[in-house]
Amino acid sequence: MKFFALLAAITLVSGCATTYRVPIEEAPPEWRDNGEPMGLAVIQGTTKTFDGEMTKGDVLLEFGVENERVATVENDLEWQGPFGGAQKISAGSPAYARQFSLQRTTTYASTPIGPRTNLNAHNNPIEWCIPRETDAVCVFWEGPEKAKYISTSLGLAQDARPSSPSGMEGPMPLIAEKDTVAFAQDLRVRSSITRMNDREVRIATRIYAGEDWNSFGGSVRRVKWSNGQEQTVNLLGAKYKISANFEEDKDVKSVNVTLIDAPDDIQLVTMQNAMEVINTLIALERAKAAASIADEDAEIAVDDETPTE
DSSP states (O other): OOOEEEETTOOOSSTTOEEOOOOSSOOOGGGSOOSSOOSEEEOTTOOEEOOEEEOTTOEEEEEEEEESSEEEEOSOEEEEOTTSSEEEEOTTOEEEEEOOOEEEEOOOTTSOOOOOEETTSSOOOOEEEEEOSSOEEEEEEEETTEEEEEEEEEEETTEEEESOSEEEEEOOOOEEEESOOOOSSOEEEEEEEEEEOSSEEEEEEEEEETTEEOSSOOEEEEEEOSTTOOEEEEETTEEEEEEEEEOTTSOEEEEEEEEEEOOOOOOOOOBSSHHHHHHHHHHHHHHHHHTSOOOOOEEEOGGGOOTTO
């Protein structure tokens, strides 16, 4: 389950913003966890693989993902932003479901963050997140006539999370759940080359909407050269051979990528978010490698990567 932490040191961005309050009353059906998927699922039949001479930015593998529990907002919504000014969402806007929990933790400057307490343990309505042009606003049910609007700054508009538990009160959205709705952009998981030099090539697997990638989910594979030898890489069910094209000054500006085995169409259950999609695929790949010869590739967190690398 995804969560956001309420830290003791948090200050509200405006006197008008207030912290989300866990409701006492049970939410109506469209705001409850009904056991149906509430995350991203792989779209079957969308897996593509690529090979040939490649350089930074080129893609080796990709497949589509989509939000599974979706709806449309049936009424026009308007509320005041934390810095003033009207915020608006038009009737007919698409929305997707998420399950967040309000967490409380106590920390001090000289100690690490302590244990978190889930304030939603007794009652945890789901949230409906509505994409906007560059972010999303997630609506938290606080009662029959109370909703908290919390803008997001982490992730993508179609796979976002709040960075703070504070938001603005606004009107109650009328939510109409649908089998499918049309979002502005398609989502896909993509493995692409992000860096190369005379020591290694890095292949990042991330969630994309257009050319924007998710800032909190992903993995980077480091393929190290061994005396310039060709390396075999297992990547989310596909197997590749990769070799460096060394320049006279030993610089590497391109690599040769050969697809050895294409992956079977990816069969996975729904996962909560993009990070879990990628991490589950990596776990499956590790399990396969353990049954044969494990490669020497290391994996590092994606947090130190930037879109310009």
